Amino acid sequence: MTTESDARDELIDLAADFYDQFAGGSIPEMTLPTRTKSNIEYDAESGVWTYGDRTSTRSANSVRGARKLLKAAYTIEFLANQLDEGRSSTLRELYYLSESWDNDEAQFSSQDESNDLVEDLEIVTGVTREDFHMRPEESGATLMGPLEIREQTRRGEREIHCQKDVGEGGYQIPNNPDMIEFLDDDIDFALAVETGGMRDRLVENGFDEAYDCLVIHLKGQPARATRRITKRVHDELDVPIAVFADGDPWSYRIYGSVAYGSIKSAHLSKYLATPEAEFVGIQPEDIVEYDLPADPLSDSDVNALESELEDPRFQTDYWEEQIELQLDIGKKSEQQSLASRGLDFVTDTYLPERLGEMGVI
């Protein structure tokens, strides 16, 4: 975590670079890694995928480029003030706020533009959006398990046990999970679960208590805050992370964003990705082995699977075998399809078997 004044300093340094370029008689510019699938590379040391060597330059040598740097300068000023005042804002608010800026040319024409600029600033300053105090829209993801945390809120500290001090809904992950300190835990492993229905099933069946498991609700494609806390649980509490999702290509991407990082946020892979996270299922193999209720793959499912075979992050023996099998059987299954064997099958049989095979329990 970067402190507020460090984050502010990084921003001011960037503005100072523009100033120095002007003062030195050169045209101001900002250099960024090219953010495409073909420019992500495996970093063997950290085990995550990050941007490669190819770069793109934003230069003020065209009206379009100059306007981009102008917007960057206004945004830097806004963020620096926000950090000064200890406040925060959402990406959407930044977009609307730009309408109040005195220079019309500095206003954003779409939210995509302001979102992209904030990501650019993250990349060049090495400070995360959370440390600029920029909040995401919403998430609603939760934790449930034998973990006691201290959350630093604007209203003081809160100490919360994620089983004993929460309702059945669990503990709501805050927008910036670096405001959490882990106080005490009795966790053997964490299970990151895609759907709310399965999360509720595990909690009802007492899986978190029976196995000393922290249940992390991913809520579909996980927000950055959810990926960040998953990584912190792994690194700081030294426990394995298992991802439990549907058996379709979209859910493999959910696993991928937890384990490998996403293309959009490859500059943050070291902060967000947990390369040691393993995929529990639903594996294509499980669809066959447990004879699960399944739906036929749609054309877009097949395209997504084929695109995953081309994706450097999925080029492992395990994924190639599973994806080839899925294309072969032409079927996908949801995690809740395990209910076709009864409501306890997932906690009494499936998870103990799979987690046993994986060496997690």
Added chain:
Amino acid sequence: MTTESDARDELIDLAADFYDQFAGGSIPEMTLPTRTKSNIEYDAESGVWTYGDRTSTRSANSVRGARKLLKAAYTIEFLANQLDEGRSSTLRELYYLSESWDNDEAQFSSQDESNDLVEDLEIVTGVTREDFHMRPEESGATLMGPLEIREQTRRGEREIHCQKDVGEGGYQIPNNPDMIEFLDDDIDFALAVETGGMRDRLVENGFDEAYDCLVIHLKGQPARATRRITKRVHDELDVPIAVFADGDPWSYRIYGSVAYGSIKSAHLSKYLATPEAEFVGIQPEDIVEYDLPADPLSDSDVNALESELEDPRFQTDYWEEQIELQLDIGKKSEQQSLASRGLDFVTDTYLPERLGEMGVI
């Protein structure tokens, strides 16, 4: 709230009716209100919209009808056992579970079919899905404000203050909010907020503390649990409810589902709807008055507004005026567009002005 044994009795009574019809030599049938927009009526006594007098009959005099009643009988048995065992399940699990039933004809062919059947059973038994222990998929909606509750969880009671005992994410509303008891409060009114970004803004600006306001995060179209707790806050704590959403036809439907009930769940309007809830905005009038950043109405926006003008629930002077104005100006604005006046404008100016006009504060 119906007790578990009452809910079970209602289900068994329904199965007994089928039995008696068979025994009496008549063809079993089940009569339900017709569930369309043209068959919802204003109930002057309760102030909510419920189903009218038109009914549809499911009779076993065709193979299709007989199969529907067979599925109902299997579902009744499953739900009765579930209540016996004090367990619960999701709608999706019920769909998959039917694959384990011994009679293939009783299995559901799609989740829509099982969802509809559960709603049918709610209507004929007068028991809510929550009291059958059927959970929705997920919601993630939260409360933040001066309210102390006691939640009955499977792991015992939890007493939680929705400001002092929660992190910045707030208190997660459980799937069945009737498991909550209100212990103590210092609430002057509740503000039900559509988006997470605005909910976070209000909490950051301390609006809940400054105005003794309970901030209810609707998370878009609110789940039943969110609408139920909103109604209970209104009825039991005797405080006004104000709905704060985007200024577009989809958000007016969000307001409508809080205040009037939805067509799909009109049988539950008395349980879920809060007819006294008022709309704060964004009103089309606000777009003009505060000169908010706006987007042009799309064709589907225009169609949705025109359909609202035809909807009996929106046929009030207020809504006709606002919707006509919106069609006239051809614009819509999001609630976060208030940030174009600065991050404090919503809590320092807009909400105090609007809530003052409405007599809420």
